[in-house]
Amino acid sequence: MNKPLRRIAIFCGLLVLTLLIRDNWLQYVRADELKTDNNNRRVAIERYATPRGNIIVGGNPITGYKETSGDFKYKRTYKNGAMWAPVTGFVSQAYGANQLESIEDGILSGTDDQLFFRNTLDMITGTAKKGGNVVTTLNAAAQKAAYDGLKRQGGKGAVAAIDPATGKILALASYPSYDPSTIAGGTTSDEEAWKKLQKKNNADDPMLNRALREAYPPGSTFKVVTAAAALENGLYPDPDKPTKTPLPWTMPGTTTELKNEGDIPCKNATLRVALQWSCNTVFGKVGSDLGNEKMLEQAKKFGFTSEQFTPVRSTASVFSEDMAPSEVALSSIGQFNTAATPLQMAMVASAVANDGTLMKPYMVDELQTNDLDPLEKTKPEELSKPLSPANAQILQSMMETVVNDGTGKNAQISDITVGGKTGTAQHGVENSENPYAWFISYAKLSDDSSPVAVAVVIEDDNAVRDDISGGGLAAPIAKKVMEAVIGNKK
Amino acid sequence: MSSSTTNTSTHHTSTIGSIGTPSRRNTELALLVFAVLIPVFAYANVGLAINDQVPTGLLSYGLGLGLLAAVGHLVVRKFAPYADPLLLPLATLLNGLGLVAIWRLDQSELLQSIKQAGSAAPRQLLYTAMGVALFVVVLIFLKDHRVLQRYTYISMVGALILLLLPLVPGLGKNLYGAKIWISVAGFSIQPGEFAKIVLAVFFAGYLMVKRDALALASRRFMGLYLPRGRDLGPILVVWAISILILVFETDLGTSLLFFGMFVIMLYVATERTSWIVFGLLMSAVGAVGVASFEPHIQQRVDAWLDPMREYTLSRNGEFGHSEQAMQALWAFGSGGTLGTGWGQGHSELIRFAANSDFILATFGEELGLAGVMALLLLYALLVERGVRTALAARDPFGKLLAIGLSGAFALQVFVVAGGVMGLIPLTGMTMPFLASGGSSVIANWALVGILLRISDTARRPAPAPAPNPDAEMTQVVRPS
Numbered sequence: 001m002n003k004p005l006r007r008i009a010i011f012c013g014l015l016v017l018t019l020l021i022r023d024n025w026l027q028y029v030r031a032d033e034l035k036t037d038n039n040n041r042r043v044a045i046e047r048y049a050t051p052r053g054n055i056i057v058g059g060n061p062i063t064g065y066k067e068t069s070g071d072f073k074y075k076r077t078y079k080n081g082a083m084w085a086p087v088t089g090f091v092s093q094a095y096g097a098n099q100l101e102s103i104e105d106g107i108l109s110g111t112d113d114q115l116f117f118r119n120t121l122d123m124i125t126g127t128a129k130k131g132g133n134v135v136t137t138l139n140a141a142a143q144k145a146a147y148d149g150l151k152r153q154g155g156k157g158a159v160a161a162i163d164p165a166t167g168k169i170l171a172l173a174s175y176p177s178y179d180p181s182t183i184a185g186g187t188t189s190d191e192e193a194w195k196k197l198q199k200k201n202n203a204d205d206p207m208l209n210r211a212l213r214e215a216y217p218p219g220s221t222f223k224v225v226t227a228a229a230a231l232e233n234g235l236y237p238d239p240d241k242p243t244k245t246p247l248p249w250t251m252p253g254t255t256t257e258l259k260n261e262g263d264i265p266c267k268n269a270t271l272r273v274a275l276q277w278s279c280n281t282v283f284g285k286v287g288s289d290l291g292n293e294k295m296l297e298q299a300k301k302f303g304f305t306s307e308q309f310t311p312v313r314s315t316a317s318v319f320s321e322d323m324a325p326s327e328v329a330l331s332s333i334g335q336f337n338t339a340a341t342p343l344q345m346a347m348v349a350s351a352v353a354n355d356g357t358l359m360k361p362y363m364v365d366e367l368q369t370n371d372l373d374p375l376e377k378t379k380p381e382e383l384s385k386p387l388s389p390a391n392a393q394i395l396q397s398m399m400e401t402v403v404n405d406g407t408g409k410n411a412q413i414s415d416i417t418v419g420g421k422t423g424t425a426q427h428g429v430e431n432s433e434n435p436y437a438w439f440i441s442y443a444k445l446s447d448d449s450s451p452v453a454v455a456v457v458i459e460d461d462n463a464v465r466d467d468i469s470g471g472g473l474a475a476p477i478a479k480k481v482m483e484a485v486i487g488n489k490k
Numbered sequence: 491m492s493s494s495t496t497n498t499s500t501h502h503t504s505t506i507g508s509i510g511t512p513s514r515r516n517t518e519l520a521l522l523v524f525a526v527l528i529p530v531f532a533y534a535n536v537g538l539a540i541n542d543q544v545p546t547g548l549l550s551y552g553l554g555l556g557l558l559a560a561v562g563h564l565v566v567r568k569f570a571p572y573a574d575p576l577l578l579p580l581a582t583l584l585n586g587l588g589l590v591a592i593w594r595l596d597q598s599e600l601l602q603s604i605k606q607a608g609s610a611a612p613r614q615l616l617y618t619a620m621g622v623a624l625f626v627v628v629l630i631f632l633k634d635h636r637v638l639q640r641y642t643y644i645s646m647v648g649a650l651i652l653l654l655l656p657l658v659p660g661l662g663k664n665l666y667g668a669k670i671w672i673s674v675a676g677f678s679i680q681p682g683e684f685a686k687i688v689l690a691v692f693f694a695g696y697l698m699v700k701r702d703a704l705a706l707a708s709r710r711f712m713g714l715y716l717p718r719g720r721d722l723g724p725i726l727v728v729w730a731i732s733i734l735i736l737v738f739e740t741d742l743g744t745s746l747l748f749f750g751m752f753v754i755m756l757y758v759a760t761e762r763t764s765w766i767v768f769g770l771l772m773s774a775v776g777a778v779g780v781a782s783f784e785p786h787i788q789q790r791v792d793a794w795l796d797p798m799r800e801y802t803l804s805r806n807g808e809f810g811h812s813e814q815a816m817q818a819l820w821a822f823g824s825g826g827t828l829g830t831g832w833g834q835g836h837s838e839l840i841r842f843a844a845n846s847d848f849i850l851a852t853f854g855e856e857l858g859l860a861g862v863m864a865l866l867l868l869y870a871l872l873v874e875r876g877v878r879t880a881l882a883a884r885d886p887f888g889k890l891l892a893i894g895l896s897g898a899f900a901l902q903v904f905v906v907a908g909g910v911m912g913l914i915p916l917t918g919m920t921m922p923f924l925a926s927g928g929s930s931v932i933a934n935w936a937l938v939g940i941l942l943r944i945s946d947t948a949r950r951p952a953p954a955p956a957p958n959p960d961a962e963m964t965q966v967v968r969p970s
Binding site for chain 1: 599600754757758759761798801816819820822823824825826827836839854858859862863866867869870873874877880881886889890893896897900901903904907908911912913
């Protein structure tokens with residue numbers, strides 16, 4: 001009986017060998033894949049196991065952390081969360097993370113490879129592991145001015161402000177907003193808060209980051225782009241010579257006359273006057289004279305049709321291709337398909353203010369370890385040159401005329417040169433809904449350098465239609481934001 | 491056996507090999523020290539990892555395990571002095587490590603909140619004590635394993651009753667889709683664990699008597715010795731019983747275990763490979779046949795083929811699905827090569843049955859690939875000692891019983907570990923000695939007791955021949 005016994009012994013050995021091979025397959029070959037599987041709750045447990053690093057504005061953290069019960073040890077807290085939500089995004093034990101919290105998760109949660117050495121050192125010295133910090137470019141005073149302005153206004157709206165010389169984002173506000181603290185945990189109250197914030201349950205859609213993710217018809221503010229195209233393409237090189245614009249002007253290929261808002265001096269108006277009074281006829285005709293291709297080219301140089309990664313992604317702004325001349329005319333005054341995010345319009349103003357050079361907008365200045373040692377610093381980067389310096393200065397003087405003597409008087413700041421452009425964009429079927437009020441502007445210091453360019457958009461369901469105009473609703477907010485930045489500079 | 495005078499004439503051949511055979515009891519004692527110290531060390535480790543302090547129960551736990559080991563050792567020393575020295579330390583070590591893992595899962599707030607753990611470790615220690623008590627009883631009262639041979643047919647009846655108990659209305663419990671428990675005085679008992687041993691006794695007794703008929707009366711066909719139709723009877727009966735277990739108790743594991751054990755013993759008894767072929771064919775037919783109409787088995791197979799889909803279904807609240815299989819795979823994967831260390835994993839995420847059927851996943855996560863391989867090798871060693879006992883046994887009954895018990899043990903380890911690691915579909919069985927559960931621990935201690943008894947008989951040196959003053963001095967040749 002010993003021969004079959006030996007064979008059974010071999011059989012038992014094979015059983016164990018099979019198990020050993022399977023175990024190696026599971027715990028060696030597939031280990032990483034299983035370990036980092038997002039459905040594996042350990043990934044989330046790890047993320048919340050250590051205090052998260054902070055997002056910092058002007059040297060002060062706008063975030064914090066709090067201990068929670070359950071298997072997730074810490075949750076995120078936010079200081080003035082609603083104001084900063086478009087900058088931070090959220091990180092939630094139940095719903096993951098988005099925007100900056102998600103993009104810089106590696107640094108903030110301390111799992112990034114750049115923190116490996118630090119983490120190893122902490123492990124050896126027995127220091128508790130903690131995530132690194134993300135230092136933003138934002139300006140707390142400007143952000144507060146922007147958010148408070150929108151809040152006082154009460155309607156939906158957004159503000160984006162940029163430092164033209166570097167592309168640093170100074171303010172990024174959206175209203176109505178939400179406090180990410182309310183959804184940071186994993187309890188039922190967080191769940192309820194989350195449900196209330198969802199678009200399907202909340203017409204205000206408070207979690208929408210309007211400054212980056214909502215493209216509005218830019219209306220007359222787009223005339224700055226059209227004016228730049230007229231200058232750059234040599235259509236009207238001198239802003240003070242009359243353009244060839246009849247009044248009334250019938251759009252090519254149609255029998256429709258393009259109307260101006262009110263009785264304004266637009267017949268054969270110079271570019272400067274046309275911008276000052278926001279003449280639809282002049283800029284509509286400039287657009288159709290230049291044609292779709294040249295207009296699109298100019299818009300692209302300002303950043304239209306591309307997403308921006310700040311690193312939080314912004315929606316691509318729209319200027320269409322293959323349009324009929326009448327459609328190009330409408331597009332050139334910021335109607336038809338044309339749509340722009342507040343960030344995009346701030347980039348337009350910033351390129352003009354920075355003598356024609358567009359800097360890549362960014363909001364993360366530096367990544368740090370938890371001991372504030374720098375890991376990575378963002379360098380300003382040139383994105384394009386939409387205008388020659390000479391033409392940029394011409395356009396500046398035109399925009400300054402708008403603020404000094406035109407539709408943008410509400411943005412005047414004493415002793416400071418301000419250039420801007422108002423906009424009132426119609427939307428809805430047959431323009432039935434309330435228009436959007438826009439204002440874009442920049443401020444210049446005495447040395448001709450510009451510390452801030454800003455774009456404000458307000459969509460006000462409650463306001464009377466006639467009351468809405470960029471100059472009335474949006475310009476005061478832009479003014480406060482510019483003042484806040486300049487106040488900081490002084 | 492005890493009287494030397496009656497046996498002198500029959501022992502000339504074996505005397506040479508066994509004179510001076512060391513009892514190896516001191517080896518066993520030394521190994522036992524390690525088998526107790528390692529779990530105590532692990533226990534301290536868990537406490538330090540979870541509560542930053544040496545657990546307050548360390549001393550009583552260490553003393554408890556040490557005492558049980560000491561009792562086991564002393565009884566073996568007295569009643570089975572020549573028994574295999576590795577079996578007791580291996581069982582103690584596995585049992586001790588299991589206790590640590592169960593205690594570690596007791597500390598999980600999640601498992602406490604869903605009543606899956608909390609006080610399982612003290613209960614398991616009690617079961618261990620009961621197991622060791624049964625072990626002691628076996629060694630003291632079972633002077634010779636061949637006594638069991640007398641109870642061949644009683645064993646058959648006993649095994650059938652044990653297997654049918656869970657089907658008795660009012661006594662049986664249908665837990666989580668399998669009817670393998672009975673409830674007596676508030677305790678849940680798995681009669682299948684005890685039936686395993688009783689059946690082995692029956693098979694060994696039966697096959698010892700019938701082996702010649704089964705082995706010799708056969709026809710040769712295509713290189714295989716085919717058994718005669720009437721000799722197919724017993725295997726068909728056992729097969730039918732296994733199928734019935736599968737159908738009525740929906741327990742794939744137990745069914746596979748019993749049938750596998752029978753085929754192994756049949757093969758050893760007859761030395762006919764054809765039985766293996768028959769056995770494999772019959773189990774394949776049976777398993778596929780039942781799986782085609784039994785939804786519980788089908789679902790287990792589906793969960794095995796695509797654990798992630800099963801996880802998603804369960805998460806979406808679909809009835810009758812479980813995320814355990816996927817959670818176990820994540821536990822293994824997250825452990826990686828070296829594991830997280832005791833108390834630092836999250837195997838509580840398996841939730842249900844984390845400390846019983848799925849306890850291996852805790853070892854996988856916290857001790858890593860290295861730990862699980864070591865554990866599997868401990869099991870392999872235990873099985874190897876069992877097979878060695880079968881080889882050393884001098885009587886066919888002992889050989890069959892030893893290989894039956896060892897083979898069943900190996901199959902059980904394979905079926906459970908393979909199920910938890912996703913190698914084969916999950917079955918409702920527990921890792922011997924490691925898993926929380928009274929029936930399993932007690933039955934396996936009895937199993938080790940019987941193996942020790944057989945090995946003691948096998949290794950016991952024959953009594954020295956009566957001194958014969960006329961004989962010349964002979965040189966004693968000792969094989970190495």
